[in-house]
Amino acid sequence: MTPATSDRLSATFAALADPTRRAILARLQSAEVSVTELAEPFSMSLPAVSKHLKVLERAGLIARGREAQWRPCRLEASPLKQVADWVAHYRRFFDESFDQLDDYLGELKKKEKKHARKQSKN
Amino acid sequence: MPASNPRTSPSSNTDDKNDAFIKVGERDLTITRVFNAPRELVFKAWTKPEHLTRWFKPKGCTLPKCEMDFHAGGVFRFVIRGEDGKDYPFNGEFVEIVEPSRIVFKGNIHDVPGQNVFTTVTFAELDGKTKLTVHQTYTLESDATRGAPTGWSQTLDHLEKFLITA
Numbered sequence: 001m002t003p004a005t006s007d008r009l010s011a012t013f014a015a016l017a018d019p020t021r022r023a024i025l026a027r028l029q030s031a032e033v034s035v036t037e038l039a040e041p042f043s044m045s046l047p048a049v050s051k052h053l054k055v056l057e058r059a060g061l062i063a064r065g066r067e068a069q070w071r072p073c074r075l076e077a078s079p080l081k082q083v084a085d086w087v088a089h090y091r092r093f094f095d096e097s098f099d100q101l102d103d104y105l106g107e108l109k110k111k112e113k114k115h116a117r118k119q120s121k122n
Numbered sequence: 123m124p125a126s127n128p129r130t131s132p133s134s135n136t137d138d139k140n141d142a143f144i145k146v147g148e149r150d151l152t153i154t155r156v157f158n159a160p161r162e163l164v165f166k167a168w169t170k171p172e173h174l175t176r177w178f179k180p181k182g183c184t185l186p187k188c189e190m191d192f193h194a195g196g197v198f199r200f201v202i203r204g205e206d207g208k209d210y211p212f213n214g215e216f217v218e219i220v221e222p223s224r225i226v227f228k229g230n231i232h233d234v235p236g237q238n239v240f241t242t243v244t245f246a247e248l249d250g251k252t253k254l255t256v257h258q259t260y261t262l263e264s265d266a267t268r269g270a271p272t273g274w275s276q277t278l279d280h281l282e283k284f285l286i287t288a
Contacts (some may be wrong), residue, residue: 010236090151090239090258090260091151091153092180093180094153094256095153096179096180096181097177097178097179097180098153098155098177098254099181100176100177100179100181101157101164101167101177101178102155102157102158103177104167104173104176104177105157105158105159105163105164105167106159108159108163108166108167108173109159109163112163
């Protein structure tokens with residue numbers, strides 16, 4: 001993983017570390033929602049919700065509309081996919097390595113047999 | 123990662139109160155494979171560069187650097203060269219070695235500070251075959267991203283849900 005990828009992952013993880021922000025993301029799964037609507041279930045002030053939205057926006061987890069009054073928030077999936085891909089990448093490493101280990105062990109076994117035969121002859 | 127990166131620089135956000143250097147991400151990975159070879163032989167394949175260079179890499183990649191001091195506390199330095207010609211360093215230290223049943227090591231991935239992996243490899247006998255289990259915990263740490271270190275498994279459970287619907 002490159003430093004840039006790791007940097008993006010850090011931002012995603014940090015953004016997801018807060019339960020309010022996770023709840024906001026969950027809410028955005030079904031529809032685009034305005035900041036006022038988002039604030040309702042959390043009994044939070046609008047500025048407090050805005051702060052959370054800024055963190056989510058910086059991490060690329062949400063996108064916001066441009067309208068000045070009603071800036072609807074929308075969930076962006078790609079950083080979440082990247083987190084899931086993170087470990088899948090390492091699983092692949094071992095799957096492929098183990099195929100090669102399997103072949104190599106076959107080679108080692110033959111060598112050891114030969115070696116054992118030589119020793120029994122001597 | 124550079125500390126000066128504006129994306130992850132410490133800010134004055136309300137959720138950035140915690141000054142501790144914390145883990146921002148953690149994931150576990152377990153892989154099991156049964157090899158048709160005696161346990162001693164499978165273990166041996168992990169003990170020396172001449173063996174590891176033959177298999178410890180993804181397909182199409184090479185291991186141009188493979189130095190290791192195979193005992194507890196000994197360090198290892200690997201470079202995996204990708205098909206694209208890029209080098210990916212993996213450096214670390216052996217934590218525990220129990221021949222022929224267990225190897226534990228910790229390492230840093232691709233020279234990225236805070237991007238670490240803790241690995242436990244166990245070798246179990248299975249009627250002349252060997253069951254190999256690799257358990258890894260990947261962590262991503264950053265002094266620039268601060269928050270509550272708890273609730274990770276929960277976060278990742280939620281994440282799985284998002285991915286299904288996203």
